[in-house]
Amino acid sequence: xxxxxxxxxxxxxxxxxxxxxxxxxxxxxxxxxxxxxxxxxxxxxxxxxxxxxxxxxxxxxxxxxxxxxxxxxxxxxxxxxxxxxxxxxxxxxxxxxxxxxxxxxxxxxxxxxxxxxxxxxxxxxxxxxxxxxxxxxxxxxxxxxxxxxxxxxxxxxxxxxxxxxxxxxxxxxxxxxxxxxxxxxxxxxxxxxxxxxxxxxxxxxxxxxxxxxxxxxxxxxxxxxxxxxxxxxxxxxxxxxxxxxxxxxxxxxxxxxxxxxxxxxxxxxxxxxxxxxxxxxxxxxxxxxxxxxxxxxxxxxxxxxxxxxxxxxxxxxxxxxxxxxxxxxxxxxxxxxxxxxxxxxxxxxxxxxxxxxxxxxxxxxxxxxxxxxxxxxxxxxxxxxxxxxxxxxxxxxxxxxxxxxxxxxxxxxxxxxxxxxxxxxxxxxxxxxxxxxxxxxxxxxxxxxxxxxxxxxxxxxxxxxxxxxxxxxxxxxxxxxxxxxxxxxxxxxxxxxxxxxxxxxxxxxxxxxxxxxxxxxxxxxxxxxxxxxxxxxxxxxxxxxxxxxxxxxxxxxxxxxxxxxxxxxxxxxxxxxxxxxxxxxxxxxxxxxxxxxxxxxxxxxxxxxxxxxxxxxxxxxxxxxxxxxxxxxxxxxxxxxxxxxxxxxxxxxxxxxxxxxxxxxxxxxxxxxxxxxxxxxxxxxxxxxxxxxxxxxxxxxxxxxxxxxxxxxxxxxxxxxxxxxxxxx
Amino acid sequence: xxxxxxxxxxxxxxxxxxxxxxxxxxxxxxxxxxxxxxxxxxxxxxxxxxxxxxxx
Numbered sequence: 001x002x003x004x005x006x007x008x009x010x011x012x013x014x015x016x017x018x019x020x021x022x023x024x025x026x027x028x029x030x031x032x033x034x035x036x037x038x039x040x041x042x043x044x045x046x047x048x049x050x051x052x053x054x055x056x057x058x059x060x061x062x063x064x065x066x067x068x069x070x071x072x073x074x075x076x077x078x079x080x081x082x083x084x085x086x087x088x089x090x091x092x093x094x095x096x097x098x099x100x101x102x103x104x105x106x107x108x109x110x111x112x113x114x115x116x117x118x119x120x121x122x123x124x125x126x127x128x129x130x131x132x133x134x135x136x137x138x139x140x141x142x143x144x145x146x147x148x149x150x151x152x153x154x155x156x157x158x159x160x161x162x163x164x165x166x167x168x169x170x171x172x173x174x175x176x177x178x179x180x181x182x183x184x185x186x187x188x189x190x191x192x193x194x195x196x197x198x199x200x201x202x203x204x205x206x207x208x209x210x211x212x213x214x215x216x217x218x219x220x221x222x223x224x225x226x227x228x229x230x231x232x233x234x235x236x237x238x239x240x241x242x243x244x245x246x247x248x249x250x251x252x253x254x255x256x257x258x259x260x261x262x263x264x265x266x267x268x269x270x271x272x273x274x275x276x277x278x279x280x281x282x283x284x285x286x287x288x289x290x291x292x293x294x295x296x297x298x299x300x301x302x303x304x305x306x307x308x309x310x311x312x313x314x315x316x317x318x319x320x321x322x323x324x325x326x327x328x329x330x331x332x333x334x335x336x337x338x339x340x341x342x343x344x345x346x347x348x349x350x351x352x353x354x355x356x357x358x359x360x361x362x363x364x365x366x367x368x369x370x371x372x373x374x375x376x377x378x379x380x381x382x383x384x385x386x387x388x389x390x391x392x393x394x395x396x397x398x399x400x401x402x403x404x405x406x407x408x409x410x411x412x413x414x415x416x417x418x419x420x421x422x423x424x425x426x427x428x429x430x431x432x433x434x435x436x437x438x439x440x441x442x443x444x445x446x447x448x449x450x451x452x453x454x455x456x457x458x459x460x461x462x463x464x465x466x467x468x469x470x471x472x473x474x475x476x477x478x479x480x481x482x483x484x485x486x487x488x489x490x491x492x493x494x495x496x497x498x499x500x501x502x503x504x505x506x507x508x509x510x511x512x513x514x515x516x517x518x519x520x521x522x523x524x525x526x527x528x529x530x531x532x533x534x535x536x537x538x539x540x541x542x543x544x545x546x547x548x549x550x551x552x553x554x555x556x557x558x559x560x561x562x563x564x565x566x567x568x569x570x571x572x573x574x575x576x577x578x579x580x581x582x583x584x585x586x587x588x589x590x591x592x593x594x595x596x597x598x599x600x601x602x603x604x605x606x607x608x609x610x611x612x613x614x615x616x617x618x619x620x621x622x623x624x625x626x627x628x629x630x631x632x633x634x635x636x637x638x639x640x641x642x643x644x645x646x647x648x649x650x651x652x653x654x655x656x657x658x659x660x661x662x663x664x665x666x667x668x669x670x671x672x673x674x675x676x677x678x679x680x681x682x683x684x685x686x687x688x689x690x691x692x693x694x695x696x697x698x699x700x701x702x703x704x705x706x707x708x709x710x711x712x713x714x715x716x717x718x719x720x721x722x723x724x725x726x727x728x729x
Numbered sequence: 730x731x732x733x734x735x736x737x738x739x740x741x742x743x744x745x746x747x748x749x750x751x752x753x754x755x756x757x758x759x760x761x762x763x764x765x766x767x768x769x770x771x772x773x774x775x776x777x778x779x780x781x782x783x784x785x
Binding site for chain 1: 733737740741747748751752755760761762763764765768769771772
């Protein structure tokens, strides 16, 4: 089938006479793929640039303006064996890239300043115990100030800004003690330099910033990277629609290029990518992704059709409605906003630690100063000792404790097929003690499966599969897949809304509705599931009934058992009918379930559990799950989920098995354990160092050694998170 | 100790040059794809000649 595709929406000008497009590519893993793709695309005449980005799994392409159609690149990649789709950078992602670059720039500045200041400190340290002249020492101190002050002013920006924001909101966060510590240390050092003192703290202050920036950068980069890959997967689902560009002419365009009022064509077997109203045609639609209901709904003139619905039998023309008018989406968006606002009150572990930490540190420093004054020391010496306390206790290891573990754990989860959407998802997932599953598409596979294939002779089933290849109907696709059919029957003809038929060796074959095949009598006699779709197959006078339904995910039972073994409560909340939910609940041994619930009901149930103190993990895929995904303590979606749900979920898992859910919980728990351990390590180090600082014998050397020592131990400990998600249920 | 008059500015200059080189490489997008860069280094042959490296 030849379809015109219009990707001009994604093309942008990149300088004189050159056009640029970014493609998300699936299945690029190694140098081989990279070279193959770059060579294959560069071979197209007029292509000026083809460069693969292996980190983000994307290809950047540039070509001479007006000479090539972007669709050609997609076709070329398909020939090479890769699925690709134009990718448009979202504004959120662009901001993150800019932020990550800024952090790296700050880190560069801080690291270079640290190296130079440390180099200058060595002669001072050794000079203090040997024969250095006071003038020489002052000269080195001024040089250190010259390097450290501008560098700290630039590289400290991420902390100063965040601390200022927190203070102006009358709260405190990790960055407040950091900023106070760094500013005091630098200020005191300048005063000391003017007073020709022996010790200054420029090296300690700037090194502190370097270590903290490492943590900040790792944290940011982990989120940026997983989000980039998750964004690719969303793009690769290739949400396009057939838009009418003339009265009888259609063009396949990306959803982003469709506006309210446009008319689109929805053919059988296609998933609708927009919200709209039927203006012509009659069909059955599968709304399971939106409502959870697995029975088909009839669509005719005036019926609203929502994005995510699957068209089953007839061709429909839809008029695209504005998103704001689409009641379902508007309702879901409203619920979603409320739920998100409620969750934003969650406090990260790092912030909770700093809330306890900051007052203790500041109080210790203050008491040290007062204590020394009372003991008879001068104000000057007392303040110097106070600054030393602040530097030693500055939450350097604390700043690294969580981001390093998160980065390593995110990498481990990535390998297990779980992508993180939110930075604090790991912490929240580790706390989860109650899991709510949606049924359709989550516990069950998103596609249909033939359940009674064993009751039918293999040769007959093969024939049915071959015949099914000629139909676009999703039930037929399930039959063809179950039979492993490859060669279609060429003479097959489809009768819209009925089925397919063909004549082979003088025998008529029919696949479709029982009435179409003359097999109504068999439907009653066959013992079938309540939720199954029934399709009949006739070979001459032989009649068979096939039962097609959404099968449970292959390891769902093992996963539920594994969750129970971990003392995690399990229940089902589904928008589907009761018989279908009962069947799944029984098969999996889940005593608690609710059927036919609306998005608002789901949220109500989650709130009820919250009041009882449960931390709920919601696993769902439908558009109707999006608000409850946001309302739950933490949420997961399969990659087959509706776009909105995937964007809302904290974690997204790939593939057919459900095992990533357990693997992710295990990794998260281990990661949280390591985060706590890191915090204790950091505190332990400080407990050892603080008495030394209070006693007033600390030098910058001791401060620097204690600080870097604790940071390095914390980083090494974080690497243990790597082995977390290895074991399968 | 007059040698310091030369050595200290020289050390600062070298440090500054290193920093400038880092900022330049960051701006020219050399840290955009670290995974790819690791593999490109051991690729057997150069890809066909291209006009310019990736620019943002």
